[in-house]
Amino acid sequence: MLKLFFLFISCLTISSEAQTCPPDQHWVRAFFRRAYYRFDGTFVSASNVTAHCQNNPSGYEFWQPKIVPGRPEGWPHSTEVTKNWTEEEKERVLEALADLPDALKLQTLRSIFRMSKSVSKSDNPSTSAQGVVVLYDDAFSKKYKLAQVLAHELAHQIYRDLSKGEKQDYRTVTNWFGYEDENGRGKRAQRDSGYIADDGKESPEEDFANNVEYSLFGPKKLQKVTPHAYRWIHEHFGDKFKLKGSRK
């Protein structure tokens, strides 16, 4: 009995020691990692990851507290089901965020939540509201690059944070001209110079999020399809607005 007690105590000691990591590292519990591709095409194979101290990716202190359980306050999609973050998903999100430029570290972004399925579109990987990003199952599937999904949602928040003058400037430069129709509905005249993604036709906000996303993940395509948006983003964010490697 006494031996069992000591075994229990020593197990507790080992466990608590293991969770105390050196500075610049954090504790990762054991998990099964599914195979995935990083933003740059690097293949990460499936593996049983053992518990270990992991080097903090760039921006860890900023992003880690924002990955939270539960659901956003007043979330309008009441049928969307909240899901718990797995160790694997948290690590992948931190890695993906570390790949993004510092300009996307937004003080106005409060939380990143996890839910199972989007009600709006069957394969929608994510949704963005004021100060909030929600990631769905598809964000972690092979259909999407997680860093690209996150960049798009953070770009929505950037648009919300732009000053009135900046929004007007962006809309004029990218030929978004509002008008009132005969029934008193606000409309936007579509420009004729192309969209980097079809859903950009919905609104300047969606178009902006697509353009910021592509300025990071497909700059040559953006420059070709929507050069005025490419130039505006380049001038607004500067030369450092580029993807970076996630490992320190």
Add this chain to the structure above:
Amino acid sequence: MKICGFLFFICFFSIACSSLPVHDRRLTLDEVESLEIGKVTKSEAVKKLGPAYREIKNASKTVLVFLDPTSGNHRASMTFDSRETLVGKLWQVNSGENEEQLDAVKARYSTAVFEMRDAEWTSHYEPSERYYIDRNVGIRITVDKFNKLVDSIGWSAPGDNGQVKALSSQIQ
């Protein structure tokens, strides 16, 4: 010879300045308000406001787009039906103007009774637009609900004819 050259330069400069497009002048909210929905024609609007920066046309309507000469940004849009009669107007409020404050705009249209509603969520994001609408008057104020500033003021034919007329006479 030098004097002749100088005179030529002055003459040339004067001609160049006088031929600047009229849309380089600053439009006012009063001017836009004074254009009566359902009555003003496209040519009358152009005569009053000057040539548009852009004309966007489809089968059923034409939209004239006007820019602000200082910022170069969108300032106003006039929508005309297929008979070229004015059916909609939009005024884009600039930063720092009185009309940026919702209370100021409501006070300007004090006879209107506004109903508030938010733009519907699209596929995957929360839109920034919040509307204050009075259908009977035919007026719609668009506010950015995140920075609380008025983005634009729009007019269309009123649900109840006559009220918009009363409103525009009150403004003038």
